[in-house]
Amino acid sequence: MIVENKKTTFVVFFIFLFLMCFSAEVKAQNKLPFTEGIKKIETKFDVKFSFDSRKANEFQISLPSLNQKLTKVLSEISSETEIVFAQIDERYITIQFPIIYISVCGTIIESAKGLPIENADVLYGTQKIITTENGVFEIKKIPYDATISIVVNDYTATSISANSLQNQGINCPFVFINPNLNFLPTVTLENYVVKGISKNTNGSVTIKNSNFEILPSLIEPDILQIAQVLPGVASYDETASNINIRGGKSDETLILWNDMRMYQTGHFFGLISAFNPNLIKKMTVFKNGTHPAFGEGVSGVLSMESYTTVTQEFEGGVGVNLSSTNLFAKIPLSETFAFQVSGRTSINNGVGNPVYKEFFERTFQNTEVINLQSNTSFGLRSTDEDFSFYDISLAAIWDITKKDKLVYNFMTISNQLQFTERIIAIDSSEASNNKLRQRTLLGGITHTRNWSPNLKTTASYNSSTYVFNGNNTVDQLITLQSQRNEVKERAARAEISYRFSEKLTIDGGYQYINTNVANNDIIGVTGTATNNSTSANSFYSNASLTFNQKKTTLGGGIRYLNYGNFDNRIEPRITAHHKLNKVFTLFTAAELKSQTVFQFTARENQLLKLQTARWQVADGLENPLLTSKHISLGTAFSKNNWTLTVEGFYKNVEGINSANLGFRNQFQNAKAIGEYDVKGVEFSLGKKLKNFSTWLSYTYTDNQYNFPTLYPETFRSNLDVTQALGAAVTYGIKNLTFSLGVNYNSGLPFTPVNNQNVVIDNNGTPSISFLAPNSDTLNAYFRSDFSTKYEFKLDETFRGNLNLALLNIFNTENQLSRFYQISSDENGVNSINEVSTKSLGFTPNISFQLLF
Template sequence: MKQFCLVFIVLLWCCLSGYAQEKLTVTYSEQSLKEVIIDIESKTSILFSYAQETIVSKKISLSKQEITLKELLRVMEMQTGLIFEKVSPKQVIIAQKQILCGYIYDDLTKEPLPYVTVVIDENRTTVTDTLGYFNFNKIRTKKEGVHINFMGYEEKKVAIAIGEPCAQIGLMPNSSALEEVLVLGYVTTGIDRNKDGAITLDSDRLGILPGLVSPDIAQSIQLIPGISTLDESATGIQIRGGSPDQNLILYDDIKLYNTGYFYGMFSLFNPFATQKAIVYRSGTSATYGDRISGIIDVSSGDVIPERTKGGFEIDGLSVNGFVKTPLSEKIALYAFARRSYADVMRTPSYQSYEDKIFTNFGIARDSNGNILELEIDDDFSPDTSNNDFYFTDISSKVILKPNKKNHLAISGLYTRNRLDFDFKGGDEIVIDSLITQNKGVSANWRHITSEKQEEKVTTYFSEYDSFYQNNEIKDETDDGILDLAEINIRKNRITDIGAKFTSTSRIKETQKITLGYEFSYTELEVIISSENPIDEEIERSIQEDNNLQNALFGEYTFNLRNNGFVNTGLRLVHYTSLDKFLVEPRINLEFPLHDRIRLKTAIERRNQPISQLVEFNHTELRLENELWRLSDDQEFPLLRSNQISGGILYNNKNLNVDIDAYYKELKGLTTFTSGFSNPLENLEEGESTIKGVDFLLKHSWNNYKIWLGYTYNDITFQFPNIEDTSSKFPGNNDITHQLRISNTLQLEKWQFSLGWQFRTGKPITPVNSYEIKIDADGENAGVVNFGAVNSDQLPDFHRLDASILYDFDIKSGSKKLKGQFGVSFLNIYNRVKPLNLIYKAERKPLDDGGIAIEGTDGSTPEELELILEQVIQRFSLGITPNAVFRLFF
């Protein structure tokens, strides 16, 4: 494997090096093709073969520095209508074209558009390649009209003559999308920046990314500075210091409470079913509520295709397929389905994730470097345990456009994740079972009343179910017979229904007002139980809560004539679970100092009535331990956020520079929502302060792109009632420095990508001292003394990722299928380090004395000490290969 990786890197380097070779400087002004050929032959070792009558009357006009021979030949093809075929490293044959051909590109960015469908009639259809090129052979007429339709762009019909140079066809982005977009290719192709600061991802245009073989939305947005995960997962997304549960995530307007499989390592979002995503880091529209961090709004698309389209793919984890078909000119049906196959066959890709998830121990040390000799047997790994895992998701959509003024879409989603796990340690067997499900339906109706008035009505139903059971089987009677000693169950169910009405009016060409009302009703159930069949002891906690939300919102947008804008918004909301009216003002503005430089700022207040708690103290939770709870402003406080951001954006053709600083104050945090690495027995309330800077630098040269993203964070917590922490201390997610460098290269049908990422270690609480003593039962017990909360940190994390994709065609009779094969590697140099560390401890009586703590019932104080039972460690992925094969029709 190491040798293969080395060869892979060398080949990639050779490709990059080769790309930079054989560059020419040429200047031609209406020169004959004969003279151009003589000039090229004098500057290179290339010889041209041709018939004299073929090149007669052909002329070339071009002035270019540092142009490759390949690019030069392409220009000569476009200007002459001839074929320049390089048959060997030193020979090019010039021939007359017998085809109809063209190049399609974005009319604004001038970049080629791959995978565009070009149609002459129902029997003659093709798709552009990665350079935007298409052709039709054996055309008998002198001129043909082609019809071009590409999602996100205006339709176009063009007449092309045979024997003429390949047509240059520019497509203009749809005016509705273009109105909002400020920077196309903000990070890379398919990741754009809107005028309001939101980031739009278009999976149809998204190019290859480091370590990925599919355009996964959840992984792709992590290329944006300020967005990352602490555990390499696809779904533990933190946006500018906020925790994952503080993000509002929508799929076709269905609210999601779980977005991953296999403990978040795999994304719930089917790559085929995520055509577009809008991401807000700050400056959030007043139409969004209920979360205090980022917004991720995903859509499966809204275009009625002209013909049936579909695709199939298989990678190292799952099998996936989709169909998009027009039922008529006004109705379309989308269908998507995916399933993992790890329960049937385990690939190297799955085994790498298995090593990461099912290894919970490593060498644990105190602050002096001494190894902790723990008196437990709860450590497990893939070698000492068994697991059976699968996931599946199905989604569909019906789109109805009866006329130009009405648009109706109905979407459905179902996902299921199941894992069975067991291991034997000492004299006990532990069996875990986890099932999580998402179900949802939404309906969206958009009505255009006039050129200046539009209404939108959205309704949704969402249901989330999580069921976890932990069984412990052990010998409790010393008779050698294993009995079911303990059953721990944790169940979490959420039912959420809602509707939203939005009205948008254009007062003038530069002014817009949006008004709306949102209603939602949430029911939540939490069941936590612990049963000891031997002693017939049962502890059960059942909580059922509900919350009715009514919200009014409004926005006023004023577009300045210099392309700047001012947006002010207000959201008035009432939550019945809190019996409070809350006001959420929001201001977002950008002002151009120059055609290329813009200043920006955003101020907002937001509230969140539901959040996840980390529950360590109720069960023997081995793997999953988050539960959703509704706020009651007492035991579970309302999360509140005040935040401000501002910065500068420079955009000049192929160069983007973006610097954004932000400051956030979060209130309503608890010791359970924060998930401290050391055990905290009581639920305490606190707050957090987040300071940060995001920096992006991106540049592109022809088919090569490179970008650098850097984030600086200073996250502090303050929990006044925690012992010795009356002052502020580093937050659990305080990753001070995060850096990504990524680059991509496209060479004909090949795509290459290489990326490196680095970040500082996560804060942890150190062990100051650890001593083995005898407990009340005469057993060894490790008495622990912890240091200051989060005063230490784990080692720095970094890894190198790479991907290669190859596009090809497969002819099937008169039809042509588009195919793609790709390979990727995560963590090429296989550096594995701990990403998280958790202590499991409880207070127990000792024979030799301890801390006197008075019993809650007024009984005689017991001699108790804090006993460390387990140190759970979670590690980074090792080298993780993956491969994909896909076909499109």
Template sequence: MLFVCFVLALSSNAQDKNKAIPLKIIFQTIEKQHHVIFNFIDSEINTISILAPKSNLSLNEKIKYLQKKTNLSFDNIDNEFITVFYKKKPELIKVCGYVFSKNEKIPIENANIHFNNGYNTITDKNGYFELQKQNSNEIVISYIGYTTQKIIFKDIQDKNCITLFLEQEIATLADITTNHYLTSGIVKTTDGTFEMKPKKLGILPGLIEADVLQAMQQIPGINSADESVASINVRGGTHDQNLFLWNGIKMYQTGHFFGLISAFNPNLAHTVSIYKNGSSAFYGESVSSVVDISSNPNDFEKNSFSAAINMINADIYSKFKINTKGFIEISARRSITDLVQTPTYQEYFNKAFQNTNIINNSNSINTNYSDDSSFFFYDTTLKYSQKIGQKNHLIFDFIVINDKINIFQSNLLNKLIQSEKNTLYQNNIGGNLSWKRFWNKTNSSILNVYSSSYELDAQQNKIETNQNVKQENEVLDIGIKIENLHKISSKFSFKNGYQFNEISTINLDVVNNPQFYRKTKNVLRSHAIIVEGKFNDSISKIRINSGLRLNYIEQFNTYIFEPRLQFNYGITNNINLEILGEYKSQNSFQVIDLQKDYFGIEKRRWILANSTSIPIQKSKQVAVSFSYTKNNWLLSIENFYKKVTGINSSGQGFQNQLEFIKINGEYTVIGTEIVLQKKVNHFISWISYTYNDNNYYFPKFEVPVFSNNFELDHAVSWAGIYEKENLKLALGSKWYSGRPGTSIQSDVLDISNPIIDYNLPNNNHLNSFLQVNFSTTYKWKDSKETQYRIGFSVLNLLNKQNEINEFYRVNTEQNTTEKVKTFALQRTPNVSFRVNF
């Protein structure tokens, strides 16, 4: 009896499996299994029932099965949308199709479809349309807020239904800011961000490679008062007040050759986003700008390899697949200065080390002086990218930046040998593990776990006196960040997230004769909750990005609210209004204890706020700009206000009466930035002007208000660029008024008290700065499609002597003060050669 029941159950189960199922239910099953969407007309499939395809078949195999079992056609769109329709009989001469939004890939209902002779129809809720063919072969598809399309049909009766994608009309809004800013490869987006694509970067005066930190100084409001990428000032702020990120890792060292070369290999940076103001709430730890460098491409194109050499360094780059969904990207760059000392290296060396212990000692007029120095730098990066299934993407990034200089100096003076052996080492190592998860078509998450380690180490050994001096500055920054994206509609999206950071700093000073030891270690842990909403309406031409960041500092039990705003409105097709605003804070920054620290080369050291003598720095900014674009003309005018509180005088690089005073204060900047640009065929020319009024306020100082050390009252830049096919030429100049300086009352010192008697701080200015630069590149391919590129550049083409700093020091032998000046690069040529396989 049990056996009979068992057989009957099996028979019943087999009959259920062989039972025809409505086609609509089969579609629903496939949609859940393969994450696709079927678009169809109910009336066309309601009467169809067939056996379901086997569940272990692939998506394409199931579609082939359904085509075979039904009289239907299936159009698979990117494995996301599948349109279903009957094949039209030849005698039914009709035009049919489906209309989708290109960005969101959803059907567009009520789109207008019409022949140019007057016959028309509209799409249904599935985006489907059907129209009898007329004498005309041209139809027009239009929908408000989308770009109109024209389609020409030939032999339409032999064609299946077509699928059309309409683009949203956001091009007009984007063109207002311009998609060709200063040169090709730089765009200004509607959220106020400057985006740079180094691999697509055209050419800029004086640059033959896409040096990110040199190129960004062409943007108004961004400059370097001492011509160093390690001292970039954005709207009057110090370099450490900028947040530099490389693939989510905060970088504490940004330059090679102590600031003359960017530490970031231009072969890697696929996108560089620069925010002068109005940055996203997901960026913290900065009171000035944000420079976000990302080398995460969306897709793998092909295996590639390149190598290059110039008069300073050589580099290699390789990218190759390891499986169907994964690849590895490697780059390495090292200086050639230990092998050959080119004229370019000599000019860089003189610029980087002037007025330091290294150059000062070598300036001795004694003929018995000897100097043996070696300088070396390198950087290397590694990326591993792996897509896991359809919804997961894992990326690991690793970077190492290293600079080292060894100096051995000896001198025979009064029959006594005096010698020193000095070493300076600078290193930044970082890593980031990123996991991206696509939960569904409207929700995704990104998890980043990262670490950045920085070390600055100097050792001085005076051999004859047996005196050893050691100085160290170390930073360890570890953190985790979670970011969730929710697409609510075609116009609105929402982000939320959390970030945790632990930053520790160590500062060490050791002297053996006389004995001195000082070591300080500080740790700060912070938490941040972030919310951000974006609204983008292409019809009204309004774009709003508003966010809030709530920081909590554990050690101080302090909450800090940081609202952010980006507002963009296209007043007309040619005129655009932009408003940017933000509140930000910063817990880590650089200070200078003594100007001679670390041999005077890299004298800044990182420290942390303690909420008492060293407060948290806070900033607030607002900017309003108008831009006009028409017929390849661009005119942009931006007015801004910026205030930063909690600064310490030791972080501002004073070399006057405030050099040894540690007081807290603030600075305020009010300014205007203007750009006028014109593009004609292959030629583009632009001129920019920047004005800013930048003042300190130190309430505990006898003269509380005076000019900021980094104030440049007026700055003007001009460039003419020609790009056609393989040849690129650029000639440009930059001029700015001199930096503030402090004069003295008298050159003569009081013997009993040899102290320099200064006038009021920053009471005068240095001479103005003028530099003309030139660069050109040419590329070609051989029969094997190998690409070659050669470049030539000249910095300071007119060889003008530009003073960039001035200070006074005591001459104890003559009991007088002496003026010390620092100058920019002299005429500096460079040649590069690159080959891409």
């Protein structure tokens, strides 16, 4: 009986198992491609689905019975596939597909030699895999549609989709690449400070725009503001473009766009960067150990590069925020020729525009634009103002052959302010019209040839013109005052680079630069005019040697300058990088540099009481050549997505003229030649997780002027900010990212007055009695910012970004400068006024960008 029961139980179990397998097989046979099943549902229920057709191809569904409610049909499909259906209205439904994870592997092969490539970098998100000696890599649990980048010699040789490695039907399919020599420095620290920033073995820092995460206060990846997260890089007047590197003036920073020097770098007098971010590929930052190909910029170099790849498909975008509208496009005309174009124009003072209001008040505070009263003893006064800006850039890219590339770049930038003042009296009326305009026009052409994987040559020519015009007229007839600052520059370069082996690369070249600067000031019928020029023939060479099992890298170069109006100079540049172990590295750098073109602050004859920085050329007399000596030593730590760097530095700059420094104290009219010394320590810390990142940067400096002919001889620099700190946290969930950050510094110095005897008589002229220069400090600067970014996809063609930025969310009132002026009342009694420049208040901004 027991045996019979066992047999019965076995037969029942076997039949049940058979029926289960048969049911599963029938169910599998009944599966339909997702799009086919969805069409049947659309026809049956008269609805319309919106979804990504490319992702849909990865799914099959078992179509439920359609003789039931639509909600039940969709619920059964969701239970089976985890596909999410969202009802928009009675007819339209959106579909969100679950992420499909796969495991992939590949073999990197050099197409020219057919050999595997060892130690290539395979990048996906924050992951970095190194290929084996057989060129093999493997990535587990990666989204099927993720993009994998193959990097050889720090050059992104190709990007491929993860599913292309899975669907080729063989184990570890071959990926063929042509690793043409790119001559870029080796990356030593990925995600330095934040994602998208890398520190290189030659001491430079690379910022890749397309790979950059959101920053507090930014609604778009402004490359100049991104640079300010680096320790030792700041803008103490709160602008995007006036960048101070290690205590140097902003004009001591050489800013290049595709190897062309920029003499105008901002809109709204610097509050907005003049560089449209859509076509900026990357920027390289040198604080020390600058490559000898770069001259000028005694404090540092920011070199921007645009995209130079001929795209095979049309790409573009349009966007708008509360300060400007923009567009860009990459337009392929053939497989070897393409155009790139971008443009931006301002949005003026529309009703309730908080950005325009804050920017305008910040820019024109303490000027006649803001301070004029509507009523005077002469009559009724009224004013009108109009401020606008735009920038346009264009590139033409031609792959002449597989080895030859020709690129033409063009850019124009314009800022314009028009301010009209009208006075209407009983028996007369008068109108005063003030115009200020800044404009830049530049263009350049570059030819590059890769003769072989180891030999590359480059030849380029460019020209640049910058003009500042200001004038004041009465009733459109009589010119009361005019100012003009014009810079014209022409430059040519020829360069050759050769890689002798994986360990040794040498490059060198010749550069010619001619710069002419004109300054004109006219008051009524009298005026002054200067026109000076400088030229230099420069020869340079640089070598990079890697040895000690790739643990040590030495870079050394020299730049020889043959000036037309100065003594010849030899400027060595040295860098060294040594990897102590898997987590610790040491690095050092030293350099000598010089600079022939710099700025002075125009105070006399200024229009609207608006200070403007104007360019001038070193003449060897009142304005000698600027020269600098710079040395630094540091260490870096990297482990478990933590990055830490500490670097100490010392810099000396000689040849500075006190008349060019914008003093508003007892040295306001002094003309003395001196130097400044700055020493300090920079610290940065960053941590990157899957959805969360945080970073902190801190800089301590001691910055001192020394003028032997002034008293006192030594005193604090105008940019002696002892402590500066920046920190932020960023969190992302699906398509939404949040970022919150703070900026702090201990305050800029200023010169206080002697309150016991404020105004003194100086040979019949009243003057202010000052205490020691720069002996006091403004209150500490503190600002909190917030931003968020939402990325979404409309269909196969269109996707969008919606950004919100809240600058100075607590509306903290920070002072950026303080000075004093003498005023007299109607009885001739003299007193002083304290004048302060305040920072931006609470400034919300929102942007929308549509990409296609």
